[in-house]
Amino acid sequence: MVRISPLSGFPEWLPEGRAVERAVLETIQHTFELHGFAGIATRAVEPIEQLLSKGETSKEVYVLRRLQAEEGEEGASEKSLGLHFDLTVPFARYVLENAGRLAFPFKRYQIQSVWRGERPQEGRFREFTQADIDIVGDGTLPFHAEVEVPVVIAEVFARLAQLGVPPVRIHVNNRKVAQGFYEGLGLSDVDGVLRSIDKLDKIGPERVSALLQEQNGASAEQAQACLDLAAITGTDAGIADRVLELGVRTPLLDEGLDELVRLVEAAGRRVPGAVVADLKIARGLDYYTGSVYETTLVGHEQLGSICSGGRYDSLASDGRTTYPGVGMSIGVTRLVSRLLSADIARASRPVPTAVLVAVTDDESRPASDAVAALLRGRGIPADVAPSAAKFGKQIKFADRRGIPYVWFPGDEAHQVKDIRSGDQISADPALWSPPEEDLWPRVTAAMERS
Amino acid sequence: MVRISPLSGFPEWLPEGRAVERAVLETIQHTFELHGFAGIATRAVEPIEQLLSKGETSKEVYVLRRLQAEEGEEGASEKSLGLHFDLTVPFARYVLENAGRLAFPFKRYQIQSVWRGERPQEGRFREFTQADIDIVGDGTLPFHAEVEVPVVIAEVFARLAQLGVPPVRIHVNNRKVAQGFYEGLGLSDVDGVLRSIDKLDKIGPERVSALLQEQNGASAEQAQACLDLAAITGTDAGIADRVLELGVRTPLLDEGLDELVRLVEAAGRRVPGAVVADLKIARGLDYYTGSVYETTLVGHEQLGSICSGGRYDSLASDGRTTYPGVGMSIGVTRLVSRLLSADIARASRPVPTAVLVAVTDDESRPASDAVAALLRGRGIPADVAPSAAKFGKQIKFADRRGIPYVWFPGDEAHQVKDIRSGDQISADPALWSPPEEDLWPRVTAAMERS
Numbered sequence: 001m002v003r004i005s006p007l008s009g010f011p012e013w014l015p016e017g018r019a020v021e022r023a024v025l026e027t028i029q030h031t032f033e034l035h036g037f038a039g040i041a042t043r044a045v046e047p048i049e050q051l052l053s054k055g056e057t058s059k060e061v062y063v064l065r066r067l068q069a070e071e072g073e074e075g076a077s078e079k080s081l082g083l084h085f086d087l088t089v090p091f092a093r094y095v096l097e098n099a100g101r102l103a104f105p106f107k108r109y110q111i112q113s114v115w116r117g118e119r120p121q122e123g124r125f126r127e128f129t130q131a132d133i134d135i136v137g138d139g140t141l142p143f144h145a146e147v148e149v150p151v152v153i154a155e156v157f158a159r160l161a162q163l164g165v166p167p168v169r170i171h172v173n174n175r176k177v178a179q180g181f182y183e184g185l186g187l188s189d190v191d192g193v194l195r196s197i198d199k200l201d202k203i204g205p206e207r208v209s210a211l212l213q214e215q216n217g218a219s220a221e222q223a224q225a226c227l228d229l230a231a232i233t234g235t236d237a238g239i240a241d242r243v244l245e246l247g248v249r250t251p252l253l254d255e256g257l258d259e260l261v262r263l264v265e266a267a268g269r270r271v272p273g274a275v276v277a278d279l280k281i282a283r284g285l286d287y288y289t290g291s292v293y294e295t296t297l298v299g300h301e302q303l304g305s306i307c308s309g310g311r312y313d314s315l316a317s318d319g320r321t322t323y324p325g326v327g328m329s330i331g332v333t334r335l336v337s338r339l340l341s342a343d344i345a346r347a348s349r350p351v352p353t354a355v356l357v358a359v360t361d362d363e364s365r366p367a368s369d370a371v372a373a374l375l376r377g378r379g380i381p382a383d384v385a386p387s388a389a390k391f392g393k394q395i396k397f398a399d400r401r402g403i404p405y406v407w408f409p410g411d412e413a414h415q416v417k418d419i420r421s422g423d424q425i426s427a428d429p430a431l432w433s434p435p436e437e438d439l440w441p442r443v444t445a446a447m448e449r450s
Numbered sequence: 451m452v453r454i455s456p457l458s459g460f461p462e463w464l465p466e467g468r469a470v471e472r473a474v475l476e477t478i479q480h481t482f483e484l485h486g487f488a489g490i491a492t493r494a495v496e497p498i499e500q501l502l503s504k505g506e507t508s509k510e511v512y513v514l515r516r517l518q519a520e521e522g523e524e525g526a527s528e529k530s531l532g533l534h535f536d537l538t539v540p541f542a543r544y545v546l547e548n549a550g551r552l553a554f555p556f557k558r559y560q561i562q563s564v565w566r567g568e569r570p571q572e573g574r575f576r577e578f579t580q581a582d583i584d585i586v587g588d589g590t591l592p593f594h595a596e597v598e599v600p601v602v603i604a605e606v607f608a609r610l611a612q613l614g615v616p617p618v619r620i621h622v623n624n625r626k627v628a629q630g631f632y633e634g635l636g637l638s639d640v641d642g643v644l645r646s647i648d649k650l651d652k653i654g655p656e657r658v659s660a661l662l663q664e665q666n667g668a669s670a671e672q673a674q675a676c677l678d679l680a681a682i683t684g685t686d687a688g689i690a691d692r693v694l695e696l697g698v699r700t701p702l703l704d705e706g707l708d709e710l711v712r713l714v715e716a717a718g719r720r721v722p723g724a725v726v727a728d729l730k731i732a733r734g735l736d737y738y739t740g741s742v743y744e745t746t747l748v749g750h751e752q753l754g755s756i757c758s759g760g761r762y763d764s765l766a767s768d769g770r771t772t773y774p775g776v777g778m779s780i781g782v783t784r785l786v787s788r789l790l791s792a793d794i795a796r797a798s799r800p801v802p803t804a805v806l807v808a809v810t811d812d813e814s815r816p817a818s819d820a821v822a823a824l825l826r827g828r829g830i831p832a833d834v835a836p837s838a839a840k841f842g843k844q845i846k847f848a849d850r851r852g853i854p855y856v857w858f859p860g861d862e863a864h865q866v867k868d869i870r871s872g873d874q875i876s877a878d879p880a881l882w883s884p885p886e887e888d889l890w891p892r893v894t895a896a897m898e899r900s
Contacts, residue, residue: 004546004768007531010493012544014551015558018490033890034826036803036833040468043460043577044494044563048517061517066567067498067532068510081457082517094462096454101464103850105836107801108465113494117516127493142836144815270819318454351557353486365594369720376484383486386555386592400553440483 009120010127011337019347021129021336023163023443025111028131028330031156032109035148037133040108042090044115045081050093060085060116083115087132087329092316095136095323104138104323105145111332123303123334134327136315141324143259146291146311147266153295153307153328154267154274164345164445165335168306171278171294172263175285175310176256177243181229184248185222191286192216197230198282230280235264239277263291289313293328303338306331346446349402352381354434355416356398357407359388364409371409374429380439382407395419404438459570460577461787469797471579471786473613473893475561478581478780481606482559485598487583490558492540494565495531500543510535510566533565537582537779542766545586545773554588554773555595561782573753573784584777586765591774593709596741596761597716603745603757603778604717604724614795614895615785618756621728621744622713625735625760626706627693631679634698635672641736642666647680648732680730685714689727713741739763743778753788756781796896799852802831804884805866806848807857809838814859821859824879830889832857845869854888 006012013021029039051061062083084090087110095102111131120126133152135145150170157168178197179190187193196211203211205227212223225246232242240257260277267275284292288310295307307330315325339345355375357368368384375382383403385394391408398406398419407429408415416432417424433439456462463471479489501511512533534540537560545552561581570576583602585595600620607618628647629640637643646661653661655677662673675696682692690707710727717725734742738760745757757780765775789795805825807818818834825832833853835844841858848856848869857879858865866882867874883889 004543006547007493007495007497010495012492013490014548015488015490018488021491022489033802034829034831036801036831038465038468038801039472040463040465041471042462043457044565045457045460045577047457062514063517064512064514064533066511067513068567083514093454097456098464103800103847107833115494117518127495137836145836266816269816270823350553351486351488352483366716366719373720379484381484381486383557386587386595397553 007126009118009125011125011333013336013340014350016347016350017336017340019350019441020163020339020345020443021332023345023347024160024165024332024336024339025129025131027159027163028156028332029109029111031152031159032131032133035107035133035152035155037107037109037152040091040094040110041112042084042087042094042110044083044113046084046090046093048080048082051082051085051089053089060118062115062117085116086114087112087130088134088315088327091132091134091136091327092323092325095316096318099138099318099321099323105135105141106137107133107135109133123337125333125337128331128333131330131332132309132327134315134325136323136325138321138323141311141326143262143290144266145326146259147263147270149309149326149328150263150275150291150293151267151270153293153330154271156330157274157295158271163339163443164447165297165339166300166344167298168274168295169298170267170275170307171281171296172260172267172275173277173279173281173285173292174256174260174263175289175292176252177260177279178229178256178282178285180250180253180256181243181246181248182226184250184253185225187216187218187222187226189216193218193226194282194285197226197280200230200280200282230282232279233276235268235276237261237265239264239279243279259290284308284310287312291326295328297335297338300338300342303334306335343446345443348442348444349404350441351383351401351403352441353383353401353403354380354439355382355405355407356394356401356403357382357384357409358391358394359385360409361388364388367409371407371414371429375407378430378433380433402441405434457576459568459575461575461783463786463790464800466797466800467786467790469800469891470613470789470795470893471782473795473797474610474615474782474786474789475579475581477609477613478606478782479559479561481602481609482581482583485557485583485602485605487557487559487602490541490544490560491562492534492537492544492560494533494563496534496540496543498530498532501532501535501539503539510568512565512567535566536564537562537580538584538765538777541582541584541586541777542773542775545766546768549588549768549771549773555585555591556587557583557585559583573787575783575787578781578783581780581782582759582777584765584775586773586775588771588773591761591776593712593740594716595776596709597713597720599759599776599778600713600725600741600743601717601720603743603780604721606780607724607745608721613789613893614897615747615789616750616794617748618724618745619748620717620725620757621731621746622710622717622725623727623729623731623735623742624706624710624713625739625742626702627710627729628679628706628732628735630700630703630706631693631696631698632676634700634703635675637666637668637672637676639666643668643676644732644735647676647730650677650680650730650732680732682727682729684727685718685725687711687715689714689729693729709740734758734760737762741776745778747785747788750788750792753784756785793896795893798892798894799854800891801833801851801853802891803833803851803853804830804889805832805855805857806844806851806853807832807834807859808841808844809835810859811838814838817859821857821864821879825857828880828883830883852891855884 290311292310309328740761759778
């Protein structure tokens with residue numbers, strides 16, 4: 001017999017945990033669709049060379065091989081498939097493959113598993129679900145798309161608050177601000193400076209200053225200016241003033257500041273309090289070309305970003321047309337894992353069933369089946385007791401699953417019992433409905449229920 | 451640049467195709483939940499030895515390897531993971547892993563991708579979606595579970611008819627009937643006889659008779675009896691009479707006939723016309739122990755079974771407890787692929803958007819954003835035009851995507867236009883709603899729309 005044990009990095013939930021995840025996914029999907037994003041799904045695999053073109057994640061890729069291939073039937077083309085490690089690479093490929101059949105700007109969402117062969121740790125998994133939105137244009141993409149994406153994400157989390165999810169802060173920066181500032185300062189190793197600045201939270205300003213001087217060719221003054229820039233946060237035009245007070249000015253910096261201010265001001269009107277400019281955000285700025293986003297769960301900042309993204313001037317290109325894009329990706333598994341481990345959100349029951357129809361004796365099972373069918377026909381999730389045990393045992397069966405109602409069929413009059421209160425009333429299966437809040441399992445803040 | 455081309459066996463749909471798939475999946479899931487099945491999701495990978503314990507599918511398994519592992523960091527434990535090729539193996543493992551935390555009988559559904567390294571062909575894919583239900587007991591599982599599962603599947607397809615999906619016929623047989631009959635006939639190589647009978651549709655009765663005599667130790671008369679048994683179909687107790695007329699009788703055969711008749715009669719009451727006993731069904735009878743199911747789409751029989759399953763006396767076992775189970779698995783990708791390729795079902799539009807809010811000029815985009823936000827807040831999917839182009843161009847933008855309404859914001863009065871009829875009326879974004887049938891994309895039979 002094969003030994004059974006969980007695999008580290010491949011999380012699975014019990015039915016009650018899956019119910020929480022499902023509620024989170026449905027809220028995400030519903031919000032994406034309200035904003036006009038069309039759902040697509042891409043295959044789980046891509047040619048390895050496609051996955052490696054991004055470079056730095058190459059080590060995390062899972063490569064596929066058919067077991068049969070070991071026995072000498074290996075096809076050359078099949079050697080080169082790997083599991084996607086994000087949904088951006090497959091989406092870029094999908095856009096190129098279907099460009100002639102898509103209407104641009106194309107707004108799509110995609111909710112799927114991705115795989116990374118990383119060392120598993122808290123909030124970091126080998127298989128996890130991402131929920132992505134992207135807006136992609138053919139040739140051009142207006143700046144307001146860079147506002148729309150974080151606004152949609154802020155709205156997702158505003159709706160998730162109903163499930164008990166804490167509020168989020170979306171931290172934004174702009175590649176043009178960083179690059180324009182560093183270049184204006186006389187530092188040419190922009191990506192190197194970004195890598196050092198990215199270590200701020202981990203190693204603190206003094207060691208970052210040392211790094212900037214030792215590795216990125218900065219003087220002590222230049223390093224201090226970089227740290228001063230990184231310290232700026234805000235939600236209005238004041239951020240531009242504070243940056244300009246540092247005494248650096250370039251056209252690129254001006255353009256970046258204009259975009260950054262437009263972003264936080266527009267977001268401030270549409271989703272107040274959710275989006276804040278944070279000029280120390282450096283991760284991703286080496287490949288994003290405009291706005292960049294990171295999202296923290298308030299009170300759970302050490303979990304890291306649960307939704308990141310940014311703008312690419314070239315999400316994809318087929319040589320003739322370049323497709324700029326902007327998108328964000330919610331780390332659903334990281335979020336749900338925390339909701340469950342910290343007991344933040346809970347499902348009201350682990351099964352969909354609202355009503356358990358009792359079975360009086362084996363001969364009358366068809367009568368119980370008929371009651372359940374009537375209820376289901378009216379949209380009420382119903383199950384039939386598995387055996388004609390004593391009613392007390394059938395009630396216990398419902399209780400163990402959190403099923404709120406037990407139905408007792410009768411030749412003439414039926415009875416339905418709310419097993420929480422013990423209230424039992426006569427009822428007609430063609431007419432009776434449970435209260436709206438009992439119809440389907442609900443996911444709510446755990447606190448509310450304790 | 452990496453060459454872009456589809457991968458054979460890894461199907462993907464355009465947004466309009468995905469909308470059809472989504473509607474199919476939602477109908478399946480809703481029906482499963484109405485019947486009290488709880489949703490779970492399992493990881494995509496299992497230890498290879500777990501995947502190979504079933505034996506015959508070993509050649510179809512995709513094995514995973516971390517790309518990094520090539521460089522000498524290979525962990526022994528990581529060598530042995532493969533992608534699951536069905537949802538039954540992972541479910542059996544999940545049951546054993548969580549037995550102490552699940553309530554039995556446990557009814558679960560699971561809708562996920564599976565992977566098989568088979569040669570792709572019409573209706574046969576390397577990556578495809580399955581939608582499974584199973585009922586599993588700890589120690590025992592009452593026979594009525596074998597009725598419930600095909601009844602739920604029949605109801606799924608009855609609901610799918612609203613999307614244009616043709617009706618199905620669920621063909622059922624019972625391992626005990628076949629085994630009891632063959633043994634009563636004096637044939638001991640039951641699995642061999644089943645393998646020969648399974649070829650009936652492909653090679654015809656004469657060649658099957660020859661096979662039975664050459665390979666399975668049957669006399670000409672025994673072979674004829676096997677063919678006579680396989681020719682029996684029906685939906686009531688008459689099938690038992692016709693089997694007994696063949697002159698074979700054993701306790702196991704009696705038990706099997708009793709179950710088979712109970713199944714078709716109960717199903718006939720609950721889902722008339724959907725379930726038929728078909729004694730030539732032999733596939734799967736080598737590992738199922740009771741009822742076995744295969745489902746054909748009427749008019750598309752050559753597509754093969756789109757939903758199969760059966761009863762296992764031992765779905766899983768941990769040495770102390772044995773878990774019997776019964777389940778069926780819908781081949782969602784096979785079904786959807788046919789719905790799309792034969793233009794059976796169509797989505798009313800490829801985007802969720804019901805209303806495109808026009809933009810008068812760049813300065814008034816916030817006003818258009820505000821209208822869209824009001825509509826979304828009332829549950830109406832709305833998008834804002836990407837540019838303040840001429841209204842004619844903005845209407846064309848909506849038309850290309852099948853968006854039925856264009857909203858023209860005004861300082862005092864707003865207007866909304868049904869771009870199909872050209873009707874334009876004054877409207878208040880806090881009050882106006884589209885007709886119910888325009889609110890979300892609908893999937894219907896393609897014929898209805900032509």
